[in-house]
Amino acid sequence: MISLKQIASINLPTSWATFRLLGFEGIKFVGEKESTETALALIHGDISSTTAPLVRIHSQCMTGDVFHSLRCDCRDQLHHALQRIAEEGAGVLVYEHQEGRGIGLMEKLRAYELQEKGLDTIEANLRLGHSVDMRDYILATEILRFLDIRSLRMMTNNPDKINAVSAAGIEIVERVSVDIAGGPHSARYLATKREKLGHLLNLSDRSPGAESPVSR
Numbered sequence: 001m002i003s004l005k006q007i008a009s010i011n012l013p014t015s016w017a018t019f020r021l022l023g024f025e026g027i028k029f030v031g032e033k034e035s036t037e038t039a040l041a042l043i044h045g046d047i048s049s050t051t052a053p054l055v056r057i058h059s060q061c062m063t064g065d066v067f068h069s070l071r072c073d074c075r076d077q078l079h080h081a082l083q084r085i086a087e088e089g090a091g092v093l094v095y096e097h098q099e100g101r102g103i104g105l106m107e108k109l110r111a112y113e114l115q116e117k118g119l120d121t122i123e124a125n126l127r128l129g130h131s132v133d134m135r136d137y138i139l140a141t142e143i144l145r146f147l148d149i150r151s152l153r154m155m156t157n158n159p160d161k162i163n164a165v166s167a168a169g170i171e172i173v174e175r176v177s178v179d180i181a182g183g184p185h186s187a188r189y190l191a192t193k194r195e196k197l198g199h200l201l202n203l204s205d206r207s208p209g210a211e212s213p214v215s216r
């Protein structure tokens with residue numbers, strides 16, 4: 001169960017387009033325990049003008065999104081999604097603060113340390129006592145419902161996100177893949193996401209080391 005509150009609504013001009021940025025706070029109740037989570041919704045254009053707007057749920061990755069880390073494909077996916085939404089003229093990006101598949105930034109850095117000793121991203125999380133993926137998408141799907149989105153086209157390679165949106169009663173009329181050309185630093189991470197987390201990546205279709213994002 002979650003109690004959703006809109007905190008603020010501002011204009012956000014970006015290099016892709018101008019978005020309406022809404023800040024949300026969700027208070028979750030699990031039994032007696034209460035926890036607070038925040039997320040942003042970046043809305044471009046008139047999303048009610050189409051029956052199934054383009055939507056991406058993006059999990060924060062400080063190392064990638066802010067510092068342009070090449071260890072993962074997060075920043076490329078984020079920028080690709082904003083670009084696609086700008087090109088379409090309407091869409092939503094939900095940016096939720098679940099760093100490192102939900103383990104938090106410091107734990108993610110510890111997991112990176114273990115990866116430098118030879119573990120893969122999943123083995124590292126397990127070694128630190130976390131589950132493979134701690135994220136849930138309750139706040140993100142609640143925001144989509146708040147925005148009155150009943151059907152959408154979803155930009156994702158992650159089956160867990162697809163399942164979460166469907167489980168919230170929102171119809172996914174199309175999956176728009178976000179295949180990003182990886183480089184040498186992210187090759188093992190992307191392979192692990194595909195092989196162990198079931199991500200729908202077309203790794204064989206990409207040219208090694210290519211930098212430009214490939215849509216679809």
Ligand SMILES: [Zn+2]
Nearest residue numbers: 061064072074
């Ligand atoms: Zn990342």
